[in-house]
Amino acid sequence: MGGRCLIRDIELTVNGKARRLRVEDTANLLDVLRNQLDLKAARFGCGAGQCGACAVILDGEDVAACQLEVGNLEGRSITTLEGIGTAANPHPLQTAFIELNAGQCGYCLAGILVGAKALLDRNSSPTRDEIAQALSWHLCRCGAHNRILAAVALAAERMSRRAAA
Amino acid sequence: MSIPGTLAANPRLDRWVGFETTGMVRVAIGKVEYGQGALTGLAQIAAEELDVGMHRVDLVNPETDLSPDEGLTVGSMSTETSGASIRAACAEARSLFVAAAAQKLGCPPGALEIDDGVFLQDGEPSGLDYWSLAGEVDLTVAPTGEVAAKSPDRHKIVGRSFGRLDLPAKVFGQAYLHDMAPAGLLHARVLRQPGFKASLVSLDEAAIRRAAAPAEVEILRDASFVAFISESETAAVAAVNAAELGAKWQDARDLAPALSETASLKELPCQSFPSPQAPPEPSNRRRHTAGYSRPYIAHGSMGPSCGLALCQDGALTVWTHAQGVYPMRALLARVCGLEPAKIKVIHSQGAGTYGHNGSDDAAIDAAVIAVRKPGRPIRVLWRREDEFGHEPVGTAMHVELTAELDAGGKIADYATEIWSGSHTGGRGRCLAETALGLPPGPPPAAPPNLPPGVRFSGGILNAIPSYDIPVKRVTEHVVQAPVRTSSLRGLGGPVNTYANECFVDELAELAGEDPVAFRLAQVSDPRARVVIEKTAQMCGWDKRGAAATGRGLGFAYCRYRDRGAYVAAAVALTVDTEVRLERMWCVTDCGQVINPDACKNQLEGGMIMAASWALKEQVKLGGAGIVSTTWDDYPILRFDEVPPVEVELIMAQNERSVGTGEVSLGPALAAIGNAVAHALGARLRDLPFTRDRIARALLAG
Numbered sequence: 001m002g003g004r005c006l007i008r009d010i011e012l013t014v015n016g017k018a019r020r021l022r023v024e025d026t027a028n029l030l031d032v033l034r035n036q037l038d039l040k041a042a043r044f045g046c047g048a049g050q051c052g053a054c055a056v057i058l059d060g061e062d063v064a065a066c067q068l069e070v071g072n073l074e075g076r077s078i079t080t081l082e083g084i085g086t087a088a089n090p091h092p093l094q095t096a097f098i099e100l101n102a103g104q105c106g107y108c109l110a111g112i113l114v115g116a117k118a119l120l121d122r123n124s125s126p127t128r129d130e131i132a133q134a135l136s137w138h139l140c141r142c143g144a145h146n147r148i149l150a151a152v153a154l155a156a157e158r159m160s161r162r163a164a165a
Numbered sequence: 166m167s168i169p170g171t172l173a174a175n176p177r178l179d180r181w182v183g184f185e186t187t188g189m190v191r192v193a194i195g196k197v198e199y200g201q202g203a204l205t206g207l208a209q210i211a212a213e214e215l216d217v218g219m220h221r222v223d224l225v226n227p228e229t230d231l232s233p234d235e236g237l238t239v240g241s242m243s244t245e246t247s248g249a250s251i252r253a254a255c256a257e258a259r260s261l262f263v264a265a266a267a268q269k270l271g272c273p274p275g276a277l278e279i280d281d282g283v284f285l286q287d288g289e290p291s292g293l294d295y296w297s298l299a300g301e302v303d304l305t306v307a308p309t310g311e312v313a314a315k316s317p318d319r320h321k322i323v324g325r326s327f328g329r330l331d332l333p334a335k336v337f338g339q340a341y342l343h344d345m346a347p348a349g350l351l352h353a354r355v356l357r358q359p360g361f362k363a364s365l366v367s368l369d370e371a372a373i374r375r376a377a378a379p380a381e382v383e384i385l386r387d388a389s390f391v392a393f394i395s396e397s398e399t400a401a402v403a404a405v406n407a408a409e410l411g412a413k414w415q416d417a418r419d420l421a422p423a424l425s426e427t428a429s430l431k432e433l434p435c436q437s438f439p440s441p442q443a444p445p446e447p448s449n450r451r452r453h454t455a456g457y458s459r460p461y462i463a464h465g466s467m468g469p470s471c472g473l474a475l476c477q478d479g480a481l482t483v484w485t486h487a488q489g490v491y492p493m494r495a496l497l498a499r500v501c502g503l504e505p506a507k508i509k510v511i512h513s514q515g516a517g518t519y520g521h522n523g524s525d526d527a528a529i530d531a532a533v534i535a536v537r538k539p540g541r542p543i544r545v546l547w548r549r550e551d552e553f554g555h556e557p558v559g560t561a562m563h564v565e566l567t568a569e570l571d572a573g574g575k576i577a578d579y580a581t582e583i584w585s586g587s588h589t590g591g592r593g594r595c596l597a598e599t600a601l602g603l604p605p606g607p608p609p610a611a612p613p614n615l616p617p618g619v620r621f622s623g624g625i626l627n628a629i630p631s632y633d634i635p636v637k638r639v640t641e642h643v644v645q646a647p648v649r650t651s652s653l654r655g656l657g658g659p660v661n662t663y664a665n666e667c668f669v670d671e672l673a674e675l676a677g678e679d680p681v682a683f684r685l686a687q688v689s690d691p692r693a694r695v696v697i698e699k700t701a702q703m704c705g706w707d708k709r710g711a712a713a714t715g716r717g718l719g720f721a722y723c724r725y726r727d728r729g730a731y732v733a734a735a736v737a738l739t740v741d742t743e744v745r746l747e748r749m750w751c752v753t754d755c756g757q758v759i760n761p762d763a764c765k766n767q768l769e770g771g772m773i774m775a776a777s778w779a780l781k782e783q784v785k786l787g788g789a790g791i792v793s794t795t796w797d798d799y800p801i802l803r804f805d806e807v808p809p810v811e812v813e814l815i816m817a818q819n820e821r822s823v824g825t826g827e828v829s830l831g832p833a834l835a836a837i838g839n840a841v842a843h844a845l846g847a848r849l850r851d852l853p854f855t856r857d858r859i860a861r862a863l864l865a866g
């Protein structure tokens with residue numbers, strides 16, 4: 001094994017803001033988000049793209065941040081949970097999750113909320129099956145699945161109603 | 166009146182409750198939150214007893230010296246034990262304040278009421294509240310055990326669904342120990358031994374440094390404990406990955422893959438505890454025997470274990486998501502060779518653990534490094550393969566059952582023989598002490614409040630099904646498992662209930678009875694009958710179809726640990742080449758319900774976890790230990806495989822409150838087993854119900 005990587009400067013759009021960063025080009029996006037940008041919502045779960053805890057939206061699609069080498073992301077746009085909603089200005093998904101107590105330990109929720117946001121962006125009124133399909137790469141060990149499915153559906157319904165009004 | 170156990174052990178009211186900040190009530194508890202919602206329920210109990218709004222309860226984050234010592238947060242016991250202590254402490258505190266107010270106002274205490282912390286005299290504000298009186302009421306006193314708690318019919322906060330206090334932060338992306346990054350933080354990863362006896366011969370340090378470059382990595386080695394420490398988390402991970410490839414070990418473990426299978430349990434060395442009953446006399450009764458099993462199961466926490474430690478001026482501070490701060494301090498003291506007084510342990514939330522996983526180990530790892538490298542905070546995060554490969558797993562169990570039916574078709578004699586690894590033996594031990602070559606610590610202490618002469622073993626919980634059975638026999642063989650095992654949600658209870666409640670269906674068939682009618686005929690406890698009858702109603706049991714159609718409806722019931730919640734469950738599913746769950750139902754009587762929605766959340770979650778065990782999960786052993794170290798090797802139930810779950814609670818508000826965290830797993834497992842048997846017309850007894858096992862059962866049938 002030779003030297004691991006090069007250090008270089010890249011520019012990314014993160015949660016709508018242009019960010020210029022000095023990175024090790026083979027560092028994964030998750031480590032960069034958490035350790036360099038102090039964005040802690042995307043979580044380390046497996047490092048293999050198998051659990052969904054680190055999901056972010058990359059140019060409209062939800063992907064595992066742990067599987068992306070940051071050196072390949074020059075000019076791309078990334079949205080993390082922090083860019084979706086905050087305590088002061090929550091996204092309807094977050095409101096619905098709190099309202100339905102959709103979660104137990106909550107470790108999977110940041111990734112799932114990101115996945116749900118990406119789903120609602122492409123399909124504003126998904127069925128239970130469609131939500132389950134879209135979230136099926138996300139693992140939840142506590143068994144909060146039904147509440148999560150219901151919370152996504154509730155948020156979708158409210159958002160559609162608001163859009164129609 | 167007696168003083169509840171953990172209050173008696175921490176006998177000063179101010180350890181539990183205080184009014185130091187105007188408008189707020191400090192409530193300190195020794196139980197920790199790991200997603201089960203315990204804190205919200207305990208806050209409700211405090212608010213109720215003190216007559217303050219929930220928004221006034223300020224729960225103290227569990228920390229040594231600040232919080233009462235309530236041991237570990239285990240066994241579905243938080244609401245029952247901690248709840249009883251909080252209730253009693255708050256009731257006593259309240260009565261001291263009422264007495265002080267009455268004296269000041271010159272009125273009898275009975276003339277006073279409290280509304281959101283404000284004292285009312287004959288219904289009118291008296292000008293006094295908890296905070297104006299706080300300076301005059303001494304809470305440094307011991308509880309008297311003579312103050313009655315509020316009667317449940319006056320409850321306004323207990324029995325209502327309040328939103329989980331810890332959830333909002335989690336939905337906005339913060340909340341965990343994993344997210345803490347104090348100034349000067351160093352990242353560390355630890356190389357694990359391939360087995361307890363393995364000792365490190367050599368490391369390929371050049372390869373490790375090349376992998377970590379351009380960042381610097383420090384290699385800390387003490388006996389067979391090896392850590393890689395770096396400013397860069399990426400580099401620390403690269404270093405341990407490289408180290409693993411190049412490390413040479415002596416006496417690495419080499420396990421046969423067949424040890425993954427439960428058939429191996431009977432071949433392992435064991436300590437046996439035979440039933441004290443004389444063996445049954447020969448009789449003409451109908452007799453039936455069957456064996457059931459569950460393999461080794463991973464806790465499968467979503468977040469790999471994390472620990473954070475800082476050693477400064479000879480004092481150690483450790484942040485941990487372990488199940489109790491005081492037991493962690495005792496373990497730290499032993500492994501780090503420090504006085505407990507020099508150690509502060511602070512709880513910080515992690516992912517759900519469902520028992521004893523790698524949480525303790527990660528905290529110890531961080532501390533072991535921190536004491537050797539003082540001055541900067543050390544953060545250890547396990548890799549996914551560390552969590553799957555080195556956590557203490559839930560033990561495999563094999564359960565053999567024999568029953569005799571009397572002439573009336575009722576169970577007359579029931580014998581259970583269990584082969585199981587230890588469910589609690591991993592407690593109070595850690596990987597680092599083995600790697601450091603420290604002498605083993607004392608055996609784990611027996612759980613408190615055990616009647617004299619009674620042996621505690623997690624393996625025999627719910628060893629006998631919850632019916633009126635005249636003769637019961639339990640034999641247990643505690644085997645030496647080839648890998649570390651420790652507590653997993655419900656210990657042996659869910660496995661025994663799975664075996665028993667499937668076997669009860671077999672006995673019903675032998676007796677020519679409907680499974681629900683067979684159960685009802687042998688259970689006299691009215692609370693049990695209610696949950697059985699209601700569940701049968703909910704699932705449409707009376708319309709249950711014929712067997713062997715590919716469509717199944719299964720039923721099961723159990724009283725958790727023979728003293729806890731009454732739980733019945735039903736499952737509808739289809740089977741072709743594999744099992745597809747369609748719906749699950751559950752009715753539970755857990756006595757007084759503190760927070761109905763939180764109870765339901767736990768019961769639902771328990772059923773889904775049980776479904777995942779039943780259909781998918783098995784830890785695979787081989788080579789140096791556990792070889793199922795990714796989510797691909799260890800699949801769990803996914804969103805598109807989870808059925809709707811309907812849960813109903815019996816609100817028995819005048820009964821003792823008992824926990825719900827572990828209680829639905831056994832009935833759910835058994836209801837799935839019974840539904841699969843109904844669908845196939847053939848019985849699968851070994852978990853999980855894989856495609857391969859279904860095919861074999863169909864061929865055999």
